[in-house]
Amino acid sequence: MLPQTSTGTIAPKSSSRPSAKRPSAKSEAHLDSLELMGAAMAFARNQEIYGEDEPADYLYKVISGTVRTYKILSDGRRQIAAFHLPGDMFGLAVGDHHAFSAEAVTDSNILVIKRSAVVALAGRNTDVARELWMLTARELQRMQRHMILLIKSAQERVAAFILEMAERSQDHRAVELSMPRQDIADYLGLTIETVSRMLTHLAENAAIELPSSRRIVLRNRSALSG
Amino acid sequence: MLPQTSTGTIAPKSSSRPSAKRPSAKSEAHLDSLELMGAAMAFARNQEIYGEDEPADYLYKVISGTVRTYKILSDGRRQIAAFHLPGDMFGLAVGDHHAFSAEAVTDSNILVIKRSAVVALAGRNTDVARELWMLTARELQRMQRHMILLIKSAQERVAAFILEMAERSQDHRAVELSMPRQDIADYLGLTIETVSRMLTHLAENAAIELPSSRRIVLRNRSALSG
DNA sequence: CGGCGGCTTGATCGGTCTCAAGTACGGTGG
């Protein structure tokens, strides 16, 4: 798979540039052609992909693994803005600097695409421009849903998180969590202890099953969405 | 002022359509030309501009007054996503239905622009397309800042709200609040009582002055941002 | 003057955080 891109065997520093760039697919370019303009890179677990306030020279697409984008607040708290799963794009932040940092949650392969090439292409091709807009809009929708999450109770947040992850996984009735509890806590604006407790409660109420700490089986969907 | 648009004297129902649409400014169209494609309408305090899940046929720009966009959760809680002040656009939600409801906080004049005309124009004119993208991106940034707000303590949220409003007002050292406490509470994910208490505390700590309940004078900026 | 909506203030309750142990699991080296 991925014959068009070379997957680096050495995990590169985040500031290093992709080694190969492919000539763009000329004028019949659209959504998928973006992927031909990038190079795949491997990132190890917890490795930084880019830092907050770094120039946003690249766009990224997850090939395999999980990525978290986050911000560290002045007092040290960390807010995770999103988890990016295979197929998701990230790093679209408008403005020339990233608003968040990005790290690999697990060992990951990431397609890295030069931003300037995409923007230039969008200037010539309205389909690409529309695609960029749609990607930003989808990010906005995700952020809106996340915002709604943050005003709910701890149990509701954890339940909503499980449902969100279930929707995004192959089997919508079970989730294999790729991230540790601390990441979930920082995503939901809770502490790791509260996340753990809420999962236990949901299991006690038969809403879910916990065969292992990283695996969740959905038992009673309405108990989660209620 | 506003010689190009007719301001309705009767506040129309939200489902009514703007009475006049202006021919678009042809090919030299850009940002400002959007405004020539709309009609101004008057909305009374608390009047609905559009409802959640209504088809998103129009874009809106605040001429005067204040608008809130919000969502009602299943249990009746209301989350205000944003306050829109004069000059702000809203209703850009991508997808063909609005993700939020919109209401006038105060009596307001709103420029109403047919969405299809703008999108069609964007398909021909890359500047307009870029402008649409930028508007969405700015909305995304605002949403991100709002999300960060929601994980902070009550005092930090209220302080951040004051700073945000001060930035957006003419005189950055004083704010004239156009919305009641309940709206602030629903924006910050707090109760009206907590908002009131935090304002009192900030006044006691000499961070702000409260000449009246709707007016805030900033006294010590670092006490607010810390 | 009376009444009402918006705001403030007070007392108590409950949910989440904090601090502190204790447990399960995976990897490494003997």
Place this chain on the structure above:
DNA sequence: CCACCGTACTTGAGACCGATCAAGCCGCCG
């Protein structure tokens, strides 16, 4: 194969912050 270790996770007890419930106050308009 097992002993050991470190990391991740769970569980418990108590403190604290913000919600809730309940009065009271202020400004405005009739």
